[in-house]
Amino acid sequence: MAQAAFEEVVEDFEFLEDWEDRYRMVIDMGKALTPLDDALKVPATKVDGCASQVWLHMTPANGTFHFQGESDAMIVQGLIALLHKLYDGLDMSEVAAVNAREELSRLGLHDHLSAQRSNGLRAMIERIQKEANA
Template structure:
């Protein structure tokens, strides 16, 4: 999967929103397959109109995220958030300002309110995972 910076650069290169949506869909298609064992209620993200699942595993100090959705654009948003957060420590995840990181994508002006709510629910879930994982 491409790095968040590479995705941001590619996205900025695309002028038309139709192309940007296609790019998001391609990001989602390139996600690592989501394990069936964690496609359950415990891993489902609440607040999303489509079905979204997120799983987090530890790799040393890093939190490794996997995700999936049954909607193409939302799956692309899952991929975008995985690129932003996966592989970081809990402290790094919590120190990342999602609004600032995602601002260059101008998503809030081009996503439906339902997708925007879903994006915020995914971010909230990732931050909650990091909160539970951080050392006291």
């Protein structure tokens, strides 16, 4: 089961019938994220496998998973926001149990993202899973 914040997104997506409106919502969510500090945009936080520039900075604290991210592409920034709603604030042990592909499929994203965006999203999920398991 996804977090309440992600469930709200699922509900909002069900309300919006037009994919342009859904894309706009994802982009707006990305714009609302706090920008990543430039000092954190380093090779260690860069996500390989994304067509655009993507950085994810994980900050687990007291057994709770937190992360920040940023991209130079608006739609990818929105995808980071979706992942943030899916993962941020979970117990570290819960992160590995999240089936992100299944949760995101509830939004119908796979059918509306390019192959490059889908590959980038997969790379971000893999990085999150890897960092949480470390």
